[in-house]
């Protein structure tokens with residue numbers, strides 16, 4: 001059996017269970033493809049992050065990066081857990097607000113926030129705006145003058161750290177579209193500008209070096225650079241950093257061979273680094289904020305698919321096609337991301353062959369798993385791909401006019417539909433006839 005599945009995840013019928021629910025019954029009830037979240041795992045991870053801060057007695061915020069997975073129920077769950085959220089669009093702000101999430105606990109990120117989005121953020125009283133570039137400082141200045149409002153801000157810095165991860169998900173290196181560059185003096189110029197803004201309260205510094213990172217060195221280096229910067233800004237500008245936001249990026253186990261540290265261990269190291277360095281540089285330890293996305297929702301997600309067509313290419317390989325694919329999980333095609341699957345209706349059956357798990361989209365690159373060892377399968381079997389909770393649904397598309405799957409939360413043997421499967425008429429609702437007339 002796949003070593004990522006616990007023994008107690010197999011029930012008396014020999015089926016995989018998720019949060020105490022039979023995966024085959026979930027597939028029956030909600031249809032496939034369906035994304036199922038074991039919400040106890042989400043809660044435990046948020047709590048583990050919070051505990052490591054509490055143990056270290058530092059001020060903190062665990063700010064869930066909601067780009068990893070956002071729906072109403074998820075914002076409500078994070079709110080229940082006293083978390084903050086990182087939002088990056090008007091859509092995320094509005095959905096979080098409608099879910100009852102307090103605007104004060106939102107940090108607004110993005111490298112090209114629009115005027116409309118900034119107006120919305122100011123109107124709802126967003127907690128923090130992470131300023132990313134000079135254009136944005138000028139835009140925010142104009143909007144604050146016009147509205148007579150105030151804003152709490154932090155500056156996103158590019159610390160010049162290249163994290164060892166896929167090039168597309170590195171963000172801390174100098175050649176990046178995000179943030180103010182440290183080495184060239186851009187960051188200092190940004191600070192000086194913001195300090196002159198009477199309507200902006202400059203609360204701190206932010207850096208996010210990338211995503212799915214396994215090595216400690218990048219986080220250690222980034223934390224040191226941020227503390228050094230805080231010390232230099234205190235000396236040169238008399239500015240005292242209140243918040244040090246080190247971003248997210250803590251790598252998770254996708255396949256059995258992955259051996260990442262527990263996400264809270266990365267955070268423990270960051271806290272130790274910041275505490276020691278601030279002590280040695282003789283500045284107060286600021287509040288430490290983190291923005292984990294993937295590590296909170298990734299391992300909690302299971303994508304259930306129904307097996308359909310099979311193609312055997314003599315002497316080369318067999319393709320097993322499922323009823324979803326790159327439309328609900330673009331990560332394998334985009335980042336060459338690796339996943340593992342189990343046969344949900346019989347995870348204990350002996351492995352018989354290695355197949356390529358393909359999706360149903362009209363694209364050769366629509367492959368979910370390049371090589372997966374599986375028992376003998378037949379059409380109608382249910383395949384569960386593990387650890388699909390982050391950046392799957394949130395990056396889903398309607399390619400080939402396929403609809404997005406349903407999302408179900410499970411815990412203690414109970415399942416709740418939290419996002420219904422799209423229907424074709426959801427897509428058609430946006431359309432007009434050829435002559436421009438309404439279809440209604």
Ligand SMILES: Cc1ncc(COP(=O)(O)O)c(C=O)c1O
Pocket residue numbers: 065068086109208210211212247248249250291292293294295390
């Ligand atoms: C600013 C910022 N914070 C947090 C995250 C979350 O990263 P992860 O999901 O890898 O924890 C991202 C995405 O990489 C990000 O851009």
Ligand SMILES: N[C@@H](CCCC[NH3+])C(=O)O
Pocket residue numbers: 067169211212331335390391
């Ligand atoms: N979407 C990416 C990570 C980028 C995160 C946003 N900065 C992924 O699936 O791994």
